[in-house]
Amino acid sequence: MNxxxxxxxxxxxxxxxxxxxxxxDVSFSLTEGSWTILAGSNGSGKTVLMNHLNGLEKxxxxxxxxxxxxxxxxxxxxxxxxxxxxxxxxxxxxxxTVARELAFGPTNLGLPxxxxxxxxxxxCDELGLEKLMxxxxxxxxxxxxxxxxxxxxxxxxxxLLVLDEPFTGLDWAGVDQVLRTLIPLHKKGMSLLLITHxxxxxxxxxxxxxxxxxxxxxxxGTPEEILPGVEEWGIRRPEGLTWLx
Ligand SMILES: Nc1ncnc2c1ncn2[C@@H]1O[C@H](COP(=O)(O)OP(=O)(O)O)[C@@H](O)[C@H]1O
Ligand SMILES: [Mg+2]
Numbered sequence: 001m002n003x004x005x006x007x008x009x010x011x012x013x014x015x016x017x018x019x020x021x022x023x024x025d026v027s028f029s030l031t032e033g034s035w036t037i038l039a040g041s042n043g044s045g046k047t048v049l050m051n052h053l054n055g056l057e058k059x060x061x062x063x064x065x066x067x068x069x070x071x072x073x074x075x076x077x078x079x080x081x082x083x084x085x086x087x088x089x090x091x092x093x094x095x096x097t098v099a100r101e102l103a104f105g106p107t108n109l110g111l112p113x114x115x116x117x118x119x120x121x122x123x124c125d126e127l128g129l130e131k132l133m134x135x136x137x138x139x140x141x142x143x144x145x146x147x148x149x150x151x152x153x154x155x156x157x158x159x160l161l162v163l164d165e166p167f168t169g170l171d172w173a174g175v176d177q178v179l180r181t182l183i184p185l186h187k188k189g190m191s192l193l194l195i196t197h198x199x200x201x202x203x204x205x206x207x208x209x210x211x212x213x214x215x216x217x218x219x220x221g222t223p224e225e226i227l228p229g230v231e232e233w234g235i236r237r238p239e240g241l242t243w244l245x
Contacts, residue, residue: 004068005029006160006191007053007082012062014048022048024215026062030160035182035192035205037223040212041234046195047087049212050164053193054082080109083158087165089145093137098129098148101137105156116155123151127181143174147181154185161185162193167201175201179243200238203227211235 007030014023022045030036040046051057052064055071055078064071071078086092095101102123106116124130127147132140137148146166153161163182167175183205186192194202203209209226211219213233219226230237 003032004065006032006034006067008065008068009049009053010063010065012049012052012059012064014052014057014059022215023052023059026212026215026217028210028217028220030191030193031208032159033186033189033191034208035186035194036208036210037199037202037206038193038195038210038212039197039199039230039233039235041197044212044234045215046197046212047164050084050162050193050195053160053162054079054084056084080156081158082160082162083153083156085146085149085153085161085163085166087168089142089149090138092149092152093145096136097133098135098137098140098151099124099133101148102129102151102155105152109156119155119157123154126154126185127151141174142170143177146170146174146178150178150181160191160193162195164195165197166194167196167198175243179205197235199227199230199235201243203238204243 009026009028012023012026013021015021026049038046052059066074066078066081093101095104102120103116106119124133129148129151132144137145140148166178182192196202203223206223209221209223210217211226211233218233227237
């Protein structure tokens with residue numbers, strides 16, 4: 001028997017104002033271990049779609065299944081399984097030091113102190129955050145902030161990491177830092193959904209690409225299949241090889 005996909009979105013629709021649908025009959029699946037890019041121009045519905053993936057927002061129609069189970073039957077568990085890294089790291093931070101920021105999620109889950117310390121240390125080592133542990137998150141560089149925000153989600157041991165426009169506002173060194181964080185995570189088996197309008201920085205690392213335009217899925221396939229036609233959907237086509245390849 002085939003295993004169900006990691007995440008399956010089925011015929012999702014959502015409007016805020018009845019006359020203006022933001023997501024229209026959106027269906028797609030993510031497989032275990034995949035690095036998928038969800039690409040779309042500004043206003044295409046990417047962030048709204050992301051907020052549905054772990055139940056933060058509820059669709060008007062349609063459903064989402066995590067490993068075959070409807071997410072609304074999973075309670076808070078779905079928030080742990082599907083970790084969202086928001087576009088603006090500053091809005092994600094709640095604590096006064098990086099160490100406390102990393103401990104925040106597991107503390108809220110009520111995990112035993114020893115387990116929290118262990119998870120924080122693991123993520124600190126994995127992402128190379130040791131030198132930042134006593135810093136205030138808000139005072140970090142853009143790339144450092146994004147790594148800490150990713151760390152704050154990884155401590156929850158998600159099965160899918162979703163990142164909304166993780167390169168926004170980052171300089172070259174910041175983008176480099178973020179990619180150098182994501183590439184080994186993916187190599188170790190983490191499933192990634194990277195949401196962006198900026199394919200140049202990440203296309204080379206993905207194995208699947210989904211195009212969203214005006215709330216509809218327009219294309220789905222391998223980067224080789226999708227990249228040549230992306231400009232039709234208002235997304236810039238990267239020239240040649242992209243970052244860190
Ligand atoms: N809370 C909301 N209320 C009303 N409209 C919204 C809300 N959130 C998003 N929208 C609208 O939904 C559309 C898609 O937004 P969004 O998902 O943020 O786009 P993207 O992330 O692709 O740039 C936009 O037209 C936006 O104005
Ligand atoms: Mg957005």
